[in-house]
Amino acid sequence: MPPHEVIERALEAADGPALIAFLTAGYPAADSFLDVLSQVEDAADAVEIGVPFTDPMADGVTIQRSSHAAIENGVSLRWILDRLAGRSTAPGSPPLLLMSYLNPLLTFGYDRLAARAREAGVSGFIVPDLPLEESAPFRACLEPEGLALVQLVTPATSAERLTELCGQSQGFVYAVTRTGITGGEVDLPTELTAYLRTVAEKSHVPVCAGFGVRSREQVQRIARHADGVVVGSALVEVLERGDSPGEFLTGLRP
Amino acid sequence: MSTNTATSSRAAGHARLLSDLVAGRLPDARGRFGPFGGCYVPETLMPAVHRLTEGVYRLLPDEAFQQRLNEELQDWVGRPTSLTRAAGLSARWGAEVWLKREDLTHTGAHKINNAIGQGLLARSIGAERIVAETGAGQHGVAAAAACARLGLPCVVYMGEVDVERQAPNVDRMHRLGATVVPVTSGDRTLRSAVNEAIRDWVTDPVGTHYLLGSAVGPHPYPYLVRELQSVIGREAKAQLTARAGMPDAVFACVGGGSNAIGLFHEFIGDEDVALVGVEAGGRGGALGENSATLSGGRPGVLHGAHSMLLYDDDGQIQETHSVSAGLDYPGVGPEHSLLQMIGRVDYVTASDEEALDAVAECCAAEGILPALESAHAIAGARRWAAENPGARILIGLSGRGDKDMPILRRFPVTSTGVEETAHAAS
Numbered sequence A: 001m002p003p004h005e006v007i008e009r010a011l012e013a014a015d016g017p018a019l020i021a022f023l024t025a026g027y028p029a030a031d032s033f034l035d036v037l038s039q040v041e042d043a044a045d046a047v048e049i050g051v052p053f054t055d056p057m058a059d060g061v062t063i064q065r066s067s068h069a070a071i072e073n074g075v076s077l078r079w080i081l082d083r084l085a086g087r088s089t090a091p092g093s094p095p096l097l098l099m100s101y102l103n104p105l106l107t108f109g110y111d112r113l114a115a116r117a118r119e120a121g122v123s124g125f126i127v128p129d130l131p132l133e134e135s136a137p138f139r140a141c142l143e144p145e146g147l148a149l150v151q152l153v154t155p156a157t158s159a160e161r162l163t164e165l166c167g168q169s170q171g172f173v174y175a176v177t178r179t180g181i182t183g184g185e186v187d188l189p190t191e192l193t194a195y196l197r198t199v200a201e202k203s204h205v206p207v208c209a210g211f212g213v214r215s216r217e218q219v220q221r222i223a224r225h226a227d228g229v230v231v232g233s234a235l236v237e238v239l240e241r242g243d244s245p246g247e248f249l250t251g252l253r254p
Numbered sequence B: 001m002s003t004n005t006a007t008s009s010r011a012a013g014h015a016r017l018l019s020d021l022v023a024g025r026l027p028d029a030r031g032r033f034g035p036f037g038g039c040y041v042p043e044t045l046m047p048a049v050h051r052l053t054e055g056v057y058r059l060l061p062d063e064a065f066q067q068r069l070n071e072e073l074q075d076w077v078g079r080p081t082s083l084t085r086a087a088g089l090s091a092r093w094g095a096e097v098w099l100k101r102e103d104l105t106h107t108g109a110h111k112i113n114n115a116i117g118q119g120l121l122a123r124s125i126g127a128e129r130i131v132a133e134t135g136a137g138q139h140g141v142a143a144a145a146a147c148a149r150l151g152l153p154c155v156v157y158m159g160e161v162d163v164e165r166q167a168p169n170v171d172r173m174h175r176l177g178a179t180v181v182p183v184t185s186g187d188r189t190l191r192s193a194v195n196e197a198i199r200d201w202v203t204d205p206v207g208t209h210y211l212l213g214s215a216v217g218p219h220p221y222p223y224l225v226r227e228l229q230s231v232i233g234r235e236a237k238a239q240l241t242a243r244a245g246m247p248d249a250v251f252a253c254v255g256g257g258s259n260a261i262g263l264f265h266e267f268i269g270d271e272d273v274a275l276v277g278v279e280a281g282g283r284g285g286a287l288g289e290n291s292a293t294l295s296g297g298r299p300g301v302l303h304g305a306h307s308m309l310l311y312d313d314d315g316q317i318q319e320t321h322s323v324s325a326g327l328d329y330p331g332v333g334p335e336h337s338l339l340q341m342i343g344r345v346d347y348v349t350a351s352d353e354e355a356l357d358a359v360a361e362c363c364a365a366e367g368i369l370p371a372l373e374s375a376h377a378i379a380g381a382r383r384w385a386a387e388n389p390g391a392r393i394l395i396g397l398s399g400r401g402d403k404d405m406p407i408l409r410r411f412p413v414t415s416t417g418v419e420e421t422a423h424a425a426s
C-alpha cells in the first residue's frame, strides 16, 4: 500500500474521531525526541512532526517558541530523518507526517528527499507555505514514493477552490478551523458545522480539523462533522510543562 | 550538450528574458520573473492575494485611478522631486554626478510613493485596515501618513532592535496616528517584522490590506511596488536627458530593492547604461556579517517568493547585519534576482564603514544628509567613478538621514572625517 493510503486507512480505522498529534521535533530537548515521539504514537492515530524553521509565518507564539528552541537544540530536517531512520517501529504504529516550511525541503534537495523520507518511515508532508498552484515540482518529487501532500482548506476558501483542493489532497484534508495562525484559545466559530460538512462532501479522503483545538469538549463538537482533529499548540504546551503527552492526548478522546 | 552549446543557449535564454522584461511581459501570469517570484503563501491568504491581484491589474491601468494617484504625488508627496547636480562630489571624484532627490519627498524617502499608491488601492478594493512592516521606520512613517490622509487605521510592526536604532521614526508614526507594535520574536529586525505583519494579515485577510514596503513578497507585490516606484526613474531620465544626456551608470542601494527597481526600471532597455545595485556589505563577507543577499545568497523561499536568499545548509534563514536598518534583510525582490541572473544589473556591496564615510562626504560636499541606506549607493558610485574617470553618474538618493541620528551620534565628526567612539564598537 502506498504511504498516502496508509494514512487514509489509519485515520478511517480510528476508534471514534481520529486524533492527529503535532509535536516540534527535538523540543523541549533533542535527546528525548524519540522517547516523546513513542509516547505520542501510543496515544494518537497519526503524528505530525514539526521541522523547525527560523521564520514560521503561519504559526502562533507557542510553535514559534518551540521551533526556535529546537533549532538551538541542533535540530534540522537531516537530523530528524537520521533519528527516524535509526529506530525500529512496531508494525501498525501510527503513520508519520512531516510538517515543514518550504525552504528546509528545498535546501535538502527534492532529488533525495522522498526516498530518504520513506526510508525513515515518513508517509506524507504538510507544507504551510506551499499553495497548490506552486506545488507541482514538490508533488512530482513525492509521487514515485507514494508520499502524501496534505492540502489545507480554510473557512475563507471559495467553493470552487475547495473542490480543487479536496480533489488533490492525499492522506487527509486539513480543515483549518478559522482564519488565523496556529495556537490560541479562540472559541471555535459557530459556522464551523456548515463549513466542515461542505468539506466532508467534497473530500474523498478523511477530513481532520485543526488550529486552536485543546479540549475534549471541542473534540466532541468537531467529531460530529469531521473524521478527526489535529492537536498542535496545546500538545506543545504540555511538552513544555513536562507533563505526560500520552495522558493529555488520551484525555481528549470523547 | 557541449559546454559551448550550453553557454550559448543560456545566453539566448537570458536575452529572451531581457526582451520580455523590456516589453513588459514580466512578471508572467503566474507572477514569475523567469525562475523567480511566485506566490508562496498560506492557504488562508489565497483569497486576499487573489483579490489584490485582481485589483492591481484592474486599477493600475485605470485612468481615473492614475489621475487620483498623480494628484496625490504632486500635491501631497511633492513630486516631481529635484535632480541635483552634485558639483562638490563631481569635483572630488572627477566625474559628473547627479542625485535623484527622493529625500525631498514628504516624509523623506521614496517609500511614500508606494505607500500612497497602495493606500489608494487598498481603499478601492474594500480594505478597512492597514498593516505594515518597517525596518528603518521610513516605510512605517510613509504608511502612517498615507493612512491618516486616506482615513484608514494603521498598525506598524517594527523589530525591537529597529525601534531603538530608529527612535525618531517611532515617534513620528505615533504622531501620525499609527499603532506601532515592537516585535520581540526572531531576530527583532525587519525580517521578524514581516513575519508578524503576515501573521496579522492571516488573522483578517478580508478586512486588512498588507501594505508591504518593498519589491519583495508574493505576487503581485513585486510588480505592484515596481509600478508605484518607477516614477523615480521616469522623472530622473527625463530630467537628466533634458539637462545633460543619458547617464553612463546608475546607482541605487538594495535592501528589498524597491528604490532600486524604481530607478532602474526605466533604464533596463538602455543597454549602454550600466546599472549597479549596492547591497549592505556590513562588517565583512562572512555569513551573518552583512545583508548582501545577491552577492552571497542562493535561491530559496521566504516571505512568499522564490528569490535569492541568505540561509544555511539546513535551510534556516541567516541573521544579517547592516549599520542601516533598511538594508538589514536576508531576502531581495525576485526581479533583482532575475536582473542579476541575466547580467543586466551588477550587484556590489558597500561596507558599514564606507557608508558612514559616504554620509560624511555627502554632508560636506553637497550639504545633504543622506539616509544610511542611500549612503551605500553613494559609496558604490564613488568606487566606480575612480575606475571610470569623467563618467556621468546618476545616484538614487532614496531618503534623508535625520532618522539615523541615534546611530550617527556614535560616530562623531572630526576635523578630518568621522571617528567611531569607543562604545560604538559593540
Ligand SMILES: Cc1ncc(COP(=O)(O)O)c(C=O)c1O
Pocket: B109, B110, B111, B135, B136, B137, B138, B139, B213, B214, B215, B253, B254, B255, B256, B257, B258, B259, B260, B325, B326, B327, B371, B373, B374, B398, B399, B400
Ligand atoms: C531611505 C531608504 N532607502 C532604501 C531603503 C531600502 O529599501 P528598498 O531596497 O526597498 O529601497 C529603505 C528602507 O527602509 C530606506 O528607508
